[in-house]
Amino acid sequence: MWQEHKQWVERAIRYIECHLKEDIDFEDVAKHIAVSRFHLHRVFQIHVGMSAAAYLRERRLSEAAIDLLYTDKRILDISMEYRFAGQDSFTRAFKQYYGFTPLQYRKGFRTFYHMEEERIMDQSMSLEGQYDTSNRSTPAGWMLTGVHPHQYTVGVDRKIVNRGTASGTIRAEEQAHPQGFGTLMQMFKADAYCGKRLRLSGFLKTDKAHMAGLWLRIDGKDEEPLAFDNMMNRAIRGTTDWTSYEVVLDVADNAHAIAFGILLSGTGQVWADSIRLEEVDVSVPTTDGSGEGEALRDAPINLDFEESASF
The missing domain is CATH 2.60.120.260 (Galactose-binding domain-like)
Structure with a gap:
């Protein structure tokens, strides 16, 4: 029975992953697995530690977070793409989960990575x-x-x-x-x-x-x-x-x-x-490249690249 329940959960997760941007809810997940909502809820909760509805919501938020960092999509468009009722609803859910509003998250954390970096999707990730x-x-x-x-x-x-x-x-x-x-x-x-x-x-x-x-x-x-x-x-x-x-x-x-x-x-x-x-005090230089610790030239140099570099 445990193995069968585990297979239900894995099928439910695969279904959720394939429909993150579609208008589905827990009822649709249960229908796909062909078990009662009550039974699936109990089994999913035991195996995953949260309800299927909560898992669907958190996965949508996680994918939305990636879009905030790696794309220039409007926050409103992202909220609608991941099936939130509107930007206000998305903002409340996002802040509750991440501790930041979507705007704070985008402006603060996208600095960690360059926009031109290719997203690498690890297809070998296990369902567990x-x-x-x-x-x-x-x-x-x-x-x-x-x-x-x-x-x-x-x-x-x-x-x-x-x-x-x-x-x-x-x-x-x-x-x-x-x-x-x-x-x-x-x-x-x-x-x-x-x-x-x-x-x-x-x-x-x-x-x-x-x-x-x-x-x-x-x-x-x-x-x-x-x-x-x-x-x-x-x-x-x-x-x-x-x-x-x-x-x-x-x-x-x-x-x-x-x-x-x-x-x-x-x-x-x-x-x-x-x-x-x-x-x-100001004798300690800043580390972001903008402090007094860096000596700036009075004018640009070597614009024609003709000056020899010394090694």
């Missing part, structure tokens, strides 16, 4: 992995978000620590999407730091990480990122021991919110400990 929900225990005060965040497990590690008795960790599941990422993050009001220079620092350790790092973002009142650095030009890769890293940004006078976190992109695992946020 698609509905793993073991990652929902986030450390107190933190939240998990990203692209395909359900493919990342987060938590507190009391065996691998830098100082004290615990560290935070993000681990990619075996079936993690090559271009997915998970981030443990927080967001708070910028009032205490407006007009100041802010440093985010911490110790990170990685195991077979495709790409990891700290990130810091300064947002304006209209959800517009004013400054951003996610260490992508100096990302941590592979297996590394505990090392101190930092991100430094200027907080504009009109800043409204500050967001920060630990990022793992693709495969592997990252641990974080001893995270600090502190004001620093």
Whole structure:
């Protein structure tokens, strides 16, 4: 009986995956499997940990999140494409699931990847992995978000620590999407730091990480990122021991919110400990390429490419 129920769930998931952009609901899923709504609901809940209706909704939100990052489609068009009643309904559901409005998510997180990158769809992903929900225990005060965040497990590690008795960790599941990422993050009001220079620092350790790092973002009142650095030009890769890293940004006078976190992109695992946020003076250069730490030329040079490079 267990194997039969498992096959029902797998058939239901395949049906849902093929009709994410169509006007289907739980009733249609049950009809396709040819079992009663009540029976399918109970079996799906046991095997997946959520109802088929909730799974359908979360899959639509996940695909909508990818469109927000990788396309220039209007938010209204995305909401209608994934069968939400309207942009307001989509925005409420998206914020409840991801912690951001669609606009905040697009402007903040699309910076992690270049728009010209080709999306790689891993067709070998197992059905069992698609509905793993073991990652929902986030450390107190933190939240998990990203692209395909359900493919990342987060938590507190009391065996691998830098100082004290615990560290935070993000681990990619075996079936993690090559271009997915998970981030443990927080967001708070910028009032205490407006007009100041802010440093985010911490110790990170990685195991077979495709790409990891700290990130810091300064947002304006209209959800517009004013400054951003996610260490992508100096990302941590592979297996590394505990090392101190930092991100430094200027907080504009009109800043409204500050967001920060630990990022793992693709495969592997990252641990974080001893995270600090502190004001620093202007002698500490910013890390986004716009601080006083970079000496600017008075005028452009070598526009005809005739000057010889010195090696």
